[in-house]
Amino acid sequence: MRSLRVVQWGLGAMGGMMARLVTEKEGLNLVGAVASRKEKVGHDVGKVIGLGRETGIQVKDDILDVIEESKPDVVLHARNSFLSEASPEIRQCIMHNVNVISIAEELAFPWATSMEEARELDGMARSHGVTVFGTGINPGFVLDLLIVTLTGVSARVDKIEAKRINDLSPYGPTVMRSQGVGSTPEEFYQGIKDGSIVGHVGFIQSIHMIARALNWSLDEVVENREPIISNVLRKTEFAEVKPGMVAGCRHIASGKVKSEIRIVLEHPQQICPDLENVETGDYIKITGVPDINLQIVPEIPGGIGTAAIAVNMIPFVCEAKPGLLSALDFPIPRSLKCIGD
């Protein structure tokens, strides 16, 4: 089987990880890379992503040039979270007849927020004979795909409650701000109001994906963001939280079906949860026949998990029928073999 030709679009922390993984996997061939930051453009991608060797591929700043030159089977898109930004970029790839895998959170189940846009992307992808797919650890795996998979052994599902408790300590100032870390409770609520504190992007997508899989008709999804107020001093390289200040955002979303709350997803994100004896992990509780209680402790790390599933899905996406697809349309994911393994 010939190698699949992959272009990496976006070379930030996530995009860099994805590009590295592509070079490590059997059957994949990194043929191009696009970055927007000037200091990366013009250099060998091997240097930019820390491969420790030259690849002969120069980082460019124009996706269309790169597509034209390198004729990829798929573009890995890692540039933004929201459809409003991701869609115009994905459309460029579709117009040039290239499959797209994106880690934009809203693309994991775009029908949730933007039915119209999803229909247009789907129609466009079909008419160009390509597949568009959004994935990631969450949305895309822990709080949706894994839950749906578990219901495969359910005779009846009454309620789904799941939590992903993680530790923001390794992250930089942008994440700290978007989760309200280090703010006062008043500043936190103000940030929620003005949109500068967002919490998790992906609950609506996960809840709609679960509901679609179970054929439940959702009345509404309600989201709630509360400050996690620290009782102790918490410190990281980029944040300091005194007792009484905000260590992160407890973001909860509920899905109502026939006026009853049947899906509750929770994703509290904070720095140093261990200082208050909070154990990080992924927790899924399905009430039904049978009850199922799953935990993954510690949680599956978000960065490498997202990069891995995006790369692991490449062969499936290249083989799939054309259109805008979701995790519900693909075979169970699996790890691609590494070179030399």
Next chain:
Amino acid sequence: MRSLRVVQWGLGAMGGMMARLVTEKEGLNLVGAVASRKEKVGHDVGKVIGLGRETGIQVKDDILDVIEESKPDVVLHARNSFLSEASPEIRQCIMHNVNVISIAEELAFPWATSMEEARELDGMARSHGVTVFGTGINPGFVLDLLIVTLTGVSARVDKIEAKRINDLSPYGPTVMRSQGVGSTPEEFYQGIKDGSIVGHVGFIQSIHMIARALNWSLDEVVENREPIISNVLRKTEFAEVKPGMVAGCRHIASGKVKSEIRIVLEHPQQICPDLENVETGDYIKITGVPDINLQIVPEIPGGIGTAAIAVNMIPFVCEAKPGLLSALDFPIPRSLKCIGD
């Protein structure tokens, strides 16, 4: 969408559960039932499976008559564990152009033990335009499908170790005998030798399924069965185990890849594990990048879990391309909606 017409073949404990589930699910229609035990034949299936109502469907003893009369989309086959017994029965259904879902353990990945037979079943299914699929909780889910799914977020997989620890206490005399419960250690080893004590049927299938998914080329699968010797008195309705006697079978299987053990599956089955502080559960440990540690405590119950996944897969099997398929070929499983839900 029209309802899918389902015939249940086999009305033992498992088959009865499956038939009941079919009657509870939207989009499925139980149109026939076949039993071999005389006391069930001729009665309304609703009575035989404890539905608490008549269905108008009489239990018959001849599968071909039932297929002829009821024109099913799929036969649910729940009669045996081994391909040598299941295959001739499944071939009858294929010859009559009916899809088959079987809970025969060896059919969960028949290429593992019987490449020739698997090829023949596949060819026959293709030429008759039907799909044949083997499933269940294990093999079929906990120690294979779920493991493979988790590797979807793996950048690299070095080793897989998984355990399913369950409690045999509710089971009857047949299961007690096949796991050696109540025997002396000497009788246990004798039973292993003469084939009367079998342990778990399914390890070879699970290990081959995982290896196929990860594109690992297996050298060999080694199985080992040891007696679980009780330190305390354990008693159930059908068994009594004095200290020093056998409470069950610790069955372990390893898959070697390039002379290295990279898959280890363990399924100790015993009565009253709680009496020696053994917690039942499903445990999966993936060593790699990242490490993943999953537990489901208590374990997903085997009976209802097997019935559920067999029934939940019906729409996928009826829509699939023809041939002999495995869990690796289907979209992620999911629970079918119950009537009135």
